[in-house]
Amino acid sequence: MSEQNKPKLKLAVYWGAACGGCCVSVLDVHEKLFDVVAAADLVFWPIALDIKYKDVEAMPDGHIDVTLFNGSVRNSENHHMAKLLRDKTKILVAYGSCSHMGGIPGLGNFSSRKEIFNRVYHDTETTVNPERIEPKEKYSVAEGELSLPEFYNDVRTLDQVVDVDYYLPGCPPQTERLVEVFMAIVTGAELPPTGSVIGALEKSQCDECERKKTDNKLIKEFKRPWEIIDDGETCFLEQGVICMGPATRGGCGYRCINGNAPCKGCYGPPADAPDPGAKMMSAIGTMIDSNDEAEIEKIVDGIVDPAGTFYRYSLPKAIIRRKLTTIKEN
Amino acid sequence: MTEKERIGIIFCDPPGGHERVDLTELIYFARDKLKIPVIIEQSRYLFSDYRVLVETIVHHKLSKVVLSGVNPDRFLNITRTAMLESGYAARSVVIADFGDGYEALKSDLGGLKNSVEQVIANLRAEKKTFQTLNPDTIVIGGGIAGIQASLEIAKAGLKVHLVEKSGTIGGHMAMFDKTFPTLDCAACILTPKMVEVGQNPNIDLLTYAEIVSVSGDPGNYIVTVNKKARMVDLDTCIGCGTCSEKCPAKVTSEFDTGTTLRKAIYMPFPQAVPNKYLIDAENCRFVQEEKCGVCVKVCPVENCINFDEKDELIEIPVGHIILATGFKVFDATKAAQYGYGEIPNVLTSLEFERLINAGGPTGGFIVSRTQDKKGNWIFKEGSPEPKKIGIIHCVGSRDENFNTHCSKVCCMYSLKLAHLVKEKLPDAEVYEYYIDMRAFGKGYEEFYNRIKEEGINIIRGRTAQVTQSNGEILMRSENIIEACIEEQLVDMVVLSVGLEPGNENKQMAEMLGIELDQNGWFKESHSAYLPVDTQSPGIRIAGVCQGPKDIPDTVAQASAAAAGVIQNILSGRVFSSSTQSPHKTKLETVS
């Protein structure tokens, strides 16, 4: 009875630079959606509801109780909406790897805006653009001025532009975790301190990974997953395959590992390792089994793309979060 | 000691021990004449079980036991063990041997009586009681041996006085550049130890001090030390060096073996411990002529420099003495055929050691000695580098004209020096002349093989003569393996001078009542078995003052000497058997 009397939670879901997978993961609640709707009103969700930005702008500050913001901040629109939703929301949740750590769009930091434009609008083999037209932020037509969001040089995570209350990692986050979190909010359970990662384990993957682990982590040659005959049981690292598991939070359900693929790190680092790539690089460096300089170099060369490997989901969050040369072209 | 000494005599049964012998007369003699309270004549039962022996000793409250009879030394060990167990020193067991067996009872009873009487008299005459053992130790000499021994004892929580005659500890090792065969930098491994000595609260460091006299007995010595006037207050000096900068008096530096100059107020070397300055009174203008005093004016600390300071005699009561006085190097001027002192670029190995040392006169550059404007021969950075260097082994060692002993370390340090030359001057040619290559220790032979591969000419044959020839130096030797005379022109000659006993050894030995061997090193009490003990219990020797040795052996000896001290103090029984020779001497105190 009392629950019915309580005002329903106001919920918003928004996507920045994202693939949409996160929104799908919200949809994946399936029949539980009814429970959600029973407890909350969805006040803003561009892919599902037709609510305009100006409607949101019209909301008083703190109107929305919870916003799930997925996607990273790639352009001025993302930036604007992040700020807007921050103002309007009591609890802003960075939902999914992209808003948490930059995610796959974050790999855009290996290139500058100019490089990206060149690739997309000129260099791609299928592109026919003899006039070398590029998107413009403002374009005057007869009807007036048209505008496009500004494409930023840099991809940022949500918390690099606004304050974030909670992080719900994953690419995409596990739907079960979302439901658990949501239910916790609804039932008014005591919330963890702001800034916490929710919906994931404190410990990293290895804690519950079922593969057999020993201290024999000595690597003479780095291998790609297809280069080994995986017995399905031995720790990937002990087989020479780089697995981000030790530097990645558990809670994802080990889907990759269960599917005999090493962890790529989408769930982000445990609490004391803010830069999982650096941590993993450090650990992997230690595992190289040689004291001879030339041999070490040879082994290191076996890692084809260290930056991409260690920072697949977290580049914008890394200590050095973008490639250096790009700005010079701007 | 308040409690009266209780002496017991045990007559040991003859070996085999079936026949009983009549000891009546001896027993009466012992009881009535010698007034020995406890006489045990049936020993077989006693020695059958160690516990019985202990019980008997405890029961009779024996503080000393005389073992008599035929071959009583059979039971010496067990009795000693029992005495140790009962809380007495092992030396409280003495032997009065019957010699040829019980036959003597009939033929030479008078002689037996005499011998027993004498032993007892000796025992009673021994007034030394060690129950007030002083747990402090004095270590004489602040080289690596003294440092190691002091640290070892101090780490056991015991008090050590470390006396060093120069202004800093460190000894010869501090002067070296690298150590063979690992080529560790000597300073890198030594200075932390020196700092540790300076900081250890259990170590009372007395530098610039000399031993004047020693009195007392083992366990309770009084050592009189002359603390020479440093004239700089150790507590307030902050080691800033301003005084030294301004001091006008220059003298040759002992630390750099005369290759550089130092001031009259100086710190022996930058890493010295204590890291404080001192005034060399003999060369100080103020002390000598009462003119100058500039150091006092520039010193930023008030009352730090005090010219009125006088030498001070202090008495240090200690229980043990460890001698670690080290060595002096052979005076190469004595070997006139090598022209040392006449030919400027003939150096001793110690000088060369300073020359290649990064902290040395040229900052580690190997250069020839050149003449400065005043005509002094000095090492100066930027002087021409020698292109050919000769190294002569066994200078002053293995030579009847000087020292017959082998100095043990010269072969290895010469190889090391050759290596360092090659390292610093890869194009230089090095010629080493040796007699036997004594690469004896761990990793040494391997080091020798490595050096051989570095392109150093290692020639068997002792250089007979070094002469000057048109600005170059001519070394004449026989290459024994190649069977030819080698006349080698070089730019620099390094004499691998041997080690000699220190000048003060003789006086020290007299003062302490210990012996020197024929070469002048302190004599250990048993060459194989007791390498760090001396004839005098309570005095131990460590390091090169006992005989030439390398650093690891010196360190091991220092620790071993410390072991004896700690052991004595820990056991509370002062001079256990380990301090004495196991040789048996009849009718004397055996321990």
Added chain:
Amino acid sequence: MITRVNPGLKKDLVEFGLQDWNDCFHCGNCTALCPLTRNDNLFPRKGIRLAQMGLSEKLATNVDPWLCYYCGECSDSCPRGAQPGELMMVLRRWLTATYDWTGLSRKFYTRKSWEFSAIGIIAAVIIAIFVFLLPPANDLASNPEAYLNDQGGVMINSMVTGIDSEHFMDYIHTGDLIMALIIAGFLISNILNMFLKVIINDKTVRIPFRSYFTEFWRLIFNFGTQARFSKCDNKSYWVGHLLLMTGYTILFTMIVAFLPKFQIEEITPWYNWQRILGYYATFGLMYFLIYTTIGRIRKSDQKMRFSHPSDWIFIVLLGLTTISGILVHIFRLTGLPAMTYYTYVIHLAILVPMILIEVPFSKWSHLAYRPFAIYFDHLKKAARKKAAKVQFAAA
């Protein structure tokens, strides 16, 4: 070629006066110090080594000991007190015995009784000859004036009687010649033996025939000058030795070749060449004798520290010969015919054994061996040089 080591040689060498040579640990100090040593003649160490190992054949081939003049510096600075210089001396004795085919030399060196007996017998024979065949004139003592010449000196050829006494001088001269022949015979045969051992037995060299002549001057030169000795650091030895050498040679030549020229009745004036030469020789001998005797008694010097009996016998014999010779001369000049006769007999009784024994069999023989050693050594060098040249040309 493999050689067997023979520790027995040591015992042999001890008999020739060997001291502590086994102390040597082969540092090479002695060789490097020696101003005379060359790459072809590494001594003393090489010799010590061969001796220590008992390689006697190699030693016999080796002339190095003769090239050493025993300045003693090597022994002085030897780090082990091994007396390399003295060993060279011992080896010279041993070599002398080795070259001597008669075996007498070995006996004289190793058995004192043999040497003394030999000296005694020869002296006795000389004295016997005089006593029985050439006794003094009957009135030699009672009527000395009769035997004086105008100048008041003794007429030396008239002081004997006996058979054919007027040919006294001829007897003596003949005796001298016989003596010279004997020693020449022994010496030459010994030198031939030396040649056999040093040159012929050494299979490693083939002496080019020409060299025998081209190198011959060295023999003469070194015999006359002792030039090598002068290279030793202490020159005073060389001076003494040269004085001795020349003096001795002069006297020897004079008595053997020119006796009739100066054993004459009249006294020649002092500036006569014979007398001047004679005085020079006497001075030379006396200088050497005094110098050596004092040195050996005081053991002042390394080379004089160890005195083998043969050294003393040599000094004593030479000394007595010289002194008796001087006395003969003085008695002659002062007109004491009887004294002249007796000292003359004594002089001969010492001189003859000395020359007969010392020259071919003992110490004095080095007079000949040394220059020959140098000669042979140069022959070998020449041979090696040629061999090297041939090899070089072939290459």
Added chain:
Amino acid sequence: MEFEPKIVAFLCNWCSYTGADLAGTSRMKYPANIKIIRIMCSGRIGPTFVLKAFREGADGVMICGCHPGDCHYHEGNYKCLRRYKLIQKYIQQMGIEQDRLRLSWISASEGKQFAELAQSMTEVIRELGPCDIKSVMETFA
């Protein structure tokens, strides 16, 4: 104003820091651009510190440890060497010249070598010019 490189040097406590001290006590001169951070062992140095230094505006980073075989902790310096190679590869990918990061072995007695290293590193960085990574990262749009 001339470009003054900012260089962070991580020195192991036992060899290199002592070596740098020796350079000091021997009054050897080297440029003031080097700022030293003491670490117990070069084996403690990982990408985090290096990247952090670049991120905070360092134009160059130096890592110094004991010579191979001399490590106070046996083989921390080898661990460092392995990581160093990997970091080198990574920073290159991130557009930072590899010369900006240098690993050198400096023993406790090599004060002179340290001073020379500091000198040469400074020159190399001066040649390379400033590392803009800090400003680049701060530029958002």
Added chain:
Amino acid sequence: MSNIRIGVYVCWCGTNIAKMVDVKQVAEAVGNMDDVVISKDYKYMCSDPGQELIIKDIKEHKLNRVVVSACSPRIHELTFRKALENAGLNAYLFQMANIREQVSWVHVNRKEATKKAIALVRGAINRVRWHEPLEKRRVDVNPATLIIGGGIAGMSAALEIARADKQVILLEKEKELGGQLRFVNRTFPDFIPTSDFIEPMKDDVLHHPRISVLTEANLNELHGYIGNFIGHIQTGAKELKVEFGNIIVASGLKPFNPAPMENYGYGKLPNVITSLELEKMLQTGEIRQTNRKLPEKVAIIHCVGSRSSQYHEFCSSTCCMTALKYSNQVLDMLPNSQVYQLYADMRAMGKGCEELYTATSRKNVMFLMYDQEDGLPYIRKAGPKEDCNLLIEVNEKLSGERIEVPADLVVLMVGMEAHEQAKKLGQTVGISLCGNEFYIEKHPKLDPVATTTDGVYVSGSCQSPKNISDSITQAKAAAARILATINYGSVEVEVTTAHVNEDICCGCQTCVRVCPYGAISYIADDRVSRVNEVLCKGCGTCTTSCPTGAISSRHFTEKQILSQIEGVMLELMEN
């Protein structure tokens, strides 16, 4: 973190710093940083008044962090830590900035130097903010000691410790004590019968109430750490579990077997014997050939198996002198015989040894030198007509001749080599082997008896071949270390160790192999790794290798160092 109160002190060091660095400016520049309560400069911080100043300020201003910017921390870090302790503050809440060795003494531009000094001080301030109080820790030491090996070294060590009234357990794998010295009858250079001291020593060891001797015993397993070891000892069929605080390994060595060296024909030719066989003959008092005749010529060949490129490269150190000893003993017994010594270099070092060499050379001994690189001596049987049994062919180096040595008896001075069990024992107790299979010591110069495992010591010939007195010296040295720790009752262990945050550790075990001290182990039950902080020396390698950030190094935490980097790099506001 709000209650952090930092005091900053900039030292002039007389003119040493002040001449090149504007110390006042430094103090001012950092004075306005967050949490900095006071910032002062003073002439001599290390002097007593300087330290007093700090103590006074700590009390007055309730400082809880202190930064001193002066000389190298290697010189005065301890001094100031003590000052903090005197003021009642934990010693580790302190950081030094080295502006003397790293600034004033090496730079020439005052402005630059001042700028750098400010940066360094800022780094220190940033770092000290994150410092945590650390407590010094000690572990208790079990006063019992385990000694492995009952040779001269093991026995000496045992007696040394037992005589100080401390318990010793002595393990010997053979039936009786004595080790290699059982086979040696006299010492060099003094010819003292070894029984003179070995026998009394054995008696002492066997009788000593403080020594438990276990013969035919082996150490199977070892657990624990310094002061607290537990060993499983196998004696016969029994396995004992023993607790002790320290271990001395004195397991000795074994002689080289010359059988594989064909040139010597050992085992094939009669009358070719090893030094040990000769020693046995000397012990029985008879030296005889195989056919019972007395030998007249005895040849002794040195360096058999030692100094060889094929067998052992190292020098066995004692054989030269032993060979000289044999020469004398043989000549004493057979005065008319001839001895030949075929040696390479005569290594007569040590007290009295050169003198023995000289004395020996004066006897019937012929010294012949050979060089292994120039071919080894070759022994063959002599013909029936020869006056000897064997002939040795060799290139004699001192004469350059190829010679032949006749001999009736040839003695091979076999070198020494490590025991075959050395490796296994080393693994059990945690000592590594060096290239030649001997145990490696902690530091070849200054720590010749300790090993990299605390509480485990080596002594005697298991570390490298040694003579008697050196073995005994080493044994006593090891005993000294142990007695010192026992006397203290406890040993201090490293404060700045690593530790694992078990809430984060995922058990990936990357760290386990990284630790050079074996201090980290994986606890399977808890699925985490754990650091044994007694063994940890605080190098921090594991911290850096931990991919989860679960391990941190005390006093060198990630936060501390990263903040220091930030501080050092803070741009100075240009004036």
